Amino acid sequence: MRKQLLTTTLVDQVHEQIMDYIKENKLVPGNSLPNEVQFAEMLGTSRNVVREALSRLKMIGLIESRTRRGMILKEFSIFDSLKNGFDPIFLGENSLLDLLGFRVSLELGISDDIFQNMTEEDINELEEIVRFGVMLKNNEYALGSEYYFHAKLYEITGNQTIAQFQKLIRPIMVYIKDNFKAYFEPINLELKNKGLIVTHADILKCIKERNLAEFKNKLENHFLVYKIFIREKRGTSKRIRTEQYLSLKSPALMKDKFFHPNDFSSDNSLD
């Protein structure tokens, strides 16, 4: 058990094996897990290695442990698992721009859900938020107002995962606004001169009028500053093709893949 020829370390393997154990025994949130020494014996490793693997699972919130009570499986939430140990400072500029674009696209895509789900009460709360929103200059809302207005929109969709995502990338939004202020100001100025500034009040108006098309339009313009910023910042940098796509330039190969769609789960060449 002291070989390490592979790229994967023992901890990596134990990490996998513990997850396999959970799967095989069909544990559900609330169930308790074997204790550390049991895992160590079961997997033929030292308790130390088991603890490192468990530490990872604790970080992502898959398990929880307390002295004497042992460990229990927790309900896993994909974006909550990232909230620990995450800071915009660790992201490269491309990732930052990507995430900004990601967020904008996502919000543009939930328009239908918003109109489908919203109630009178929702609209009242949005009005309340807009009323107290502080307009600083151009359309640079105070971060608080900005956050709560959009948080409310996310909430209306009823999709908690989207709400979690917003919470997760909030520091990123703050970071971007702090660090690229110089880029936003001239863009906003130009938009203002062209009369393209869309405020939260404008968006709310469309909601109250139940005008979905106009809502989408306004929302797009509301995010225009970000879209322009991203395009300017990226400049002429080439689009990068995803490897998985490059790998199937050959029609013959592609055809082969498509006719065996069930082989995908065990197909590493595409990951």
Next chain:
Amino acid sequence: MRKQLLTTTLVDQVHEQIMDYIKENKLVPGNSLPNEVQFAEMLGTSRNVVREALSRLKMIGLIESRTRRGMILKEFSIFDSLKNGFDPIFLGENSLLDLLGFRVSLELGISDDIFQNMTEEDINELEEIVRFGVMLKNNEYALGSEYYFHAKLYEITGNQTIAQFQKLIRPIMVYIKDNFKAYFEPINLELKNKGLIVTHADILKCIKERNLAEFKNKLENHFLVYKIFIREKRGTSKRIRTEQYLSLKSPALMKDKFFHPNDFSSDNSLD
């Protein structure tokens, strides 16, 4: 150093402290980190605790280590960090539905970017993909074809993070299709009878005609089966309000928050 009265464990703290070290010393990807014993001395803990914290950072891909070479900082990518140790089986039904809705919304939101960025070559590749796509029954494409068609759309946006996200949730899509087949079939049948089935070929047609509005329309219908599925599956279950929103029912409090937008970073009551 043997107290543990707090909810946070020593490993949690060291985890934070190591990240702080990276921040304070302005390390960039490629830079090397102090070795394990140095961290242990620096932070006044045992090497074991340091290793557990480092193990977490290794899992999310923030650092990489090799024997004798020490550890180096890596370029962090938010969704890549999740790809290890993640399985749909650990997600509750609500999370699964949320993620399905998340994905659909995201894709609906990137339409503009697609039309902005696409080239003749992209269209040719899409044609190639559609040509080899295997239509099984109704609009249930072979998973391979489905995947590559949409992967190509993501690629056109030039947003790598979106592409990574698709890779990440691919097992979830497979899982959902496997486990809820019985739900999809009647929905698809009904859509078929109403002539609402939209194939990849239909979508491609809009792209070739540069008809953005129709593209959005078709894409929406292409995903209609998922939207209906989600609504049916959720049934009458109440929408859950995000805590952060509930906490500011009081206009006075809200006003207070908004006027101090810079205090947010240290404001736990809203996280």
Next chain:
DNA sequence: TCATCCCATTTATCCTACAAATTAAATTAT
């Protein structure tokens, strides 16, 4: 019956030792 105290169990932390890998230095061979 109930409150209190003690014990067993399990995680949390620390310590020491050795193995494996790999870089760097030293030594030997040509």
Next chain:
DNA sequence: ATAATTTAATTTGTAGGATAAATGGGATGA
């Protein structure tokens, strides 16, 4: 003197044991 080989040193990887802290449960006593 240069090249090849061997040796040494460093750092992560793994093992095993020991103690501390927390806590659930049982024993004890009023």
